[in-house]
Amino acid sequence: MRPRVNAHTIFNWVRAFYQDLARWAADEPARWGPWVAPCPVHDSDTDHSKNRARRKAAMDQRTRTLLHALPALVKAVERQLKDAQTCLATGRETSAGALFSTPAGETLLRRAGVSSRVYADDPATGRRRDLTVEEERAFWAWAIVEVLRHTGMRIEEALELTHHSFVAYQLPTTGEIVPMLQVAPSKLDQERLLLVSPELGEVLTAIIHRVRRGQQAMPLVAAYDTLERLWSAPMPFLFQRRCGPEDRAIPRNYIYTCLNDALAASGLTRPANEQLRYTPHDFRRIFVTDALRSGLPPHIAARICGHRTVDTTLGYVAIYPEDVINHHRSFIARRRTLRPSEEYREPTAQEWQDFLAHFELRKVALGVCARDFGTPCVHEHACIRCPVLRPDPEQRPRLEEIHANLLDRLQEAKEQGWLGEVAAIEASLAAAEQKLAAMRDLAARHTTVHLGMPDFRTTAGRLTNDPAGVNAHPISRTGGEAATAIGE
Incomplete structure (x- = not known):
């Protein structure tokens, strides 16, 4: 089950409703006072910080996945465009009623007709295919992928590109003419210039050549802005196509259709074997991510x-x-590079053997010594006092024997008046008691507790308040009483 995306929005509505009731009750207590109640949605429930962090993580993961698959998508749309152009050219050269093969290995039957479009039937499925529409969608899918991935523009900015968007910029140092692309203000009303790379120049040239259709000037068409709900003046838009007897600007939904068809034909999938889905804004995120990875400030x-x-x-x-x-x-x-190179040399065979021998010498009678390699024993192998000793619970009897011996020695030292020995033994005795407590703690962690088997014989009977037991159920009595009751 997928989590609800707009849950925080509903929380805001509910909280705003309760707050409105409280404010209205302050103005009209008689009318709204009875409806005032504590809001069940707390202020912390409307905090969007965690939701924004999750959304950012999901978008980043989506961008990483799509960026990794972008080269495969570029190759797929190029191959689809070449195959569609080859199939359309072969269909036009084929006479009506004749069979011809496609680059994908399919066999199609050329349909007869006087239309400018090229239709063909698939004998295997009986489906009629419009080769002209397939080639057109393949071209615009390739064009939008190339334009968006090379510029990082928004989809509305790309659709508003015109033939007048090209600007020639002369470098002040060398005098070289550099082509620039002027992006019209869309979201923030800020114009900007983008450098036209050779790859982007080839794509824009192909678009202009297709839109002109051999004419000297590009057709002037009016575009409808679905966000502003306004018609633009007739302009030579780059993204326009022929629809019947007239030229029309390409709308946004047509771009989505071309992209979805190209992705379905490419066969690109996610790691979960789901079909990849690109949106025009995904190319903008991919462009920014790839640019910063390449070192762009x-x-x-x-x-x-x-x-x-x-x-x-x-x-x-x-x-x-x-x-x-x-x-x-x-x-x-x-x-x-700033440290001495001797610290990064390869260890000798003797040094490696000493390193391995250190771990072999860490095993002592009461457990394992955890001191670092190359450090001496500061307690002169008096492991009871050592804080880095890891006691072994299995050696608890040995430590109890040592503890008893320390008590005897402490008593003897007190009787003989050896005060220095008394202080030393008391320090060892305190350390031994600490180690014993640690062993008991470790042993208790690994002890299996027997829970026993449940017995319902004393609790399965039906309780009754009848002292004589006249109305008692047979199951509430003992075995003999139950047998007597059944016999009666």
Whole structure:
């Protein structure tokens, strides 16, 4: 059973309702006073800190999983696009009613028709396939994956890219012309410029070439913003496609459809054998995580992503644990360079034998000596007084014998007036009593307690207040009385 996601929201509603009743009762006691009651939801129940921490951990784990599978997804969408383009080209060259093979090894039958679309039937399943739609969805799935993973933009920012978004920037040092991509303000009303890498340039060129369809200018279309609920002016949007007789801007739900179809065809699964699911915002988290892992400063990543504060950018980051381990190991390596190299040499055979012999000499009569390697015995092998002795409960009779001997020696020292010997024996006697108490404690921890077998013979009878026993049930009597009662 999955935990309820919005439980804290319901707690807030209930607590707000009780607080509203209390405030209304202060204004109108006669009307709302009878309904005032202590709120069952405490202030600690509405604390979202633990919920936010769990949500952050779940998002980080999701980002790590999707980042690991991103190269496979990129290869899958590229392969699907090539296969769809090859299948569409083969279908167009095939005459109506003829069979042709797809790159996936399928055999399709070309349907007859005068439509600009290419239809084919699958003889194995009898399903009709629109090869034009399949190629179109494969292209836009590849395009959106490449654009989002190279830029880290929000989905609404990517869909608002136009042909006018390209800006030529001249470097002041070398005079080189660098292509830049201007991102229109979306969430925080802040414009920003992104550097167009060669890989991103190839993707944008392919999009422009497809949208133009051999024309000199890109079609002007109006896009509807589902968040602002406004229509934009006709603009040469990059993400647009042909729908019947007109060109339309690509909506957000079409992007989700293309991504889901590409993921279903890729066969990528989670460790639990569940199908992977990418959302457009996942690519933004992956972009930030990969950028910071590669050494990009957080404040630069914040400017690229359009965040006002660095804390927002760090909330997107899901650094792998091995990155922390590698940085820690490199830190240790740098510290080792500052220490003498003799401390990190390989031990000799004699040193290794001495190290092993140390553990063999740790076994003593009363237990195990736990002193460190290379340290002498400060008590000169007087193990009773040693605080690092780990007593063995099986050696308890031996220690009791030593304790009795110490008592006899203490009595003798007192009779002879050996005060120095009395002080030494009393110290040993106190240490022996402490070791005996430790042995008893260890023995008590491992002692098996016999609980016995339950006996219901004295409690199974039915209790009665009848002193004569006239109305007593036969089961409440002894065996002989029960037999007599049955005979009667």
